Amino acid sequence: MTEKQDIPQIRERIDQIDDTILELLKERLDCAKAIGLLKNESNRAKWDPQRELEIYERLRKNNNDIFPYKALRSIFHEIITTCRLSQRKATVGYLGPEATFSHLAGVRYFGQTAEYQPMESIGEVFEEVEKERVQYGIVPVENSIEGAVTYSLDAFLKYKVKICGEIQLAITHNLVNRSGNIEDIQTVASHSQPLAQCRNWLRKHLPKIPTLDVFSTGTAAQMAANNPNVGAIASSLAINTYNLQVVIPGIEDYQGNTTRFLVIGRKSPKKSGYDKTSILIGLINRPGALNEILTILSAKNIDLAKIESRPTKDKQWSYMFFLDMLGHIEDPVIYEACNILRQICAYFELLGSYPRADDINLNGDID
Numbered sequence: 001m002t003e004k005q006d007i008p009q010i011r012e013r014i015d016q017i018d019d020t021i022l023e024l025l026k027e028r029l030d031c032a033k034a035i036g037l038l039k040n041e042s043n044r045a046k047w048d049p050q051r052e053l054e055i056y057e058r059l060r061k062n063n064n065d066i067f068p069y070k071a072l073r074s075i076f077h078e079i080i081t082t083c084r085l086s087q088r089k090a091t092v093g094y095l096g097p098e099a100t101f102s103h104l105a106g107v108r109y110f111g112q113t114a115e116y117q118p119m120e121s122i123g124e125v126f127e128e129v130e131k132e133r134v135q136y137g138i139v140p141v142e143n144s145i146e147g148a149v150t151y152s153l154d155a156f157l158k159y160k161v162k163i164c165g166e167i168q169l170a171i172t173h174n175l176v177n178r179s180g181n182i183e184d185i186q187t188v189a190s191h192s193q194p195l196a197q198c199r200n201w202l203r204k205h206l207p208k209i210p211t212l213d214v215f216s217t218g219t220a221a222q223m224a225a226n227n228p229n230v231g232a233i234a235s236s237l238a239i240n241t242y243n244l245q246v247v248i249p250g251i252e253d254y255q256g257n258t259t260r261f262l263v264i265g266r267k268s269p270k271k272s273g274y275d276k277t278s279i280l281i282g283l284i285n286r287p288g289a290l291n292e293i294l295t296i297l298s299a300k301n302i303d304l305a306k307i308e309s310r311p312t313k314d315k316q317w318s319y320m321f322f323l324d325m326l327g328h329i330e331d332p333v334i335y336e337a338c339n340i341l342r343q344i345c346a347y348f349e350l351l352g353s354y355p356r357a358d359d360i361n362l363n364g365d366i367d
């Protein structure tokens with residue numbers, strides 16, 4: 001560096017250096033994440049203090065006392081800690097026990113390496129996310145045959161969480177039991193949704209067999225594994241998990257049975273360019289209130305993907321509305337529309353903006 005250089009010139013060089021450092025930091029983070037995945041595979045601990053000490057020692061030597069050592073150490077301490085913490089597995093809560101359709105949807109969305117935690121109820125999935133005891137939750141929200149999953153929608157009225165993503169899963173219901181023989185079945189257990197989705201098949205083929213509504217398809221599969229006279233309607237994941245045999249595959253009443261799941265977390269992701277925004281609103285009780293909302297959206301040319309109402313429960317015949325709009329809250333039209341709705345609605349909550357599920361459904365059959 002010559003003395004003739006002026007300040008703007010040197011600052012330009014500093015900017016270049018900072019940009020290079022930033023690029024290298026990003027690359028370092030990627031390397032640490034890659035190591036984290038390999039550690040997951042071999043079940044190795046994330047924190048390796050010996051390796052970290054070696055790094056400090058090498059840097060100290062290479063520094064040759066040029067950069068103040070205390071500062072150097074503190075900078076690298078920050079870098080190494082950030083890299084180490086990035087190796088944490090995503091923790092995902094779902095309605096358990098193992099092998100429910102929610103579990104399957106979670107595995108499809110987050111992959112095999114995330115840590116999955118079964119919960120006793122959908123409410124508990126919301127609560128654990130709200131309390132930050134799991135990073136994400138997977139909850140069913142809508143089925144192409146049965147419509148809204150009301151207990152998931154109602155949970156949004158109770159818990160403060162954000163929607164971070166959605167996933168569509170093609171659902172195939174299998175009648176399963178221990179032996180694979182239909183004659184052994186004296187009761188068919190499942191969650192209320194699959195029982196409803198197979199209603200006609202059950203009426204036609206097992207008219208005298210009672211049905212039993214249990215917490216989840218995983219619970220039903222567990223019951224079938226423990227009792228030879230119980231048949232369960234469950235996912236293909238449950239067959240392997242609980243060592244069951246397929247009595248009849250695909251007993252759902254309609255083809256193309258698809259469930260949409262939401263990924264809930266504490267913070268919605270940034271704009272992807274192919275997004276959806278969900279809001280929850282309460283209206284002032286007067287004629288034309290809903291019409292006014294829809295007019296605002298239509299005037300802004302906002303594509304309304306879905307509207308669903310739920311009773312508020314504390315007051316008779318009063319409702320909350322769930323609205324899904326195409327676009328992200330960072331898009332000016334969505335932002336402006338939400339601002340207006342916030343002012344004119346009795347209640348307004350932004351549930352989140354998140355990438356839309358692909359039009360192609362993921363297949364719920366994994367075998």
Ligand SMILES: C=C(O[C@@H]1C=C(C(=O)O)C=C[C@H]1O)C(=O)O
Pocket residue numbers: 031032035046047048049051052055079080081083084087
């Ligand atoms: C990246 C690793 O994981 C952690 C992070 C380190 C780093 O950021 O340099 C070093 C050791 C580990 O505590 C690794 O083991 O190499």
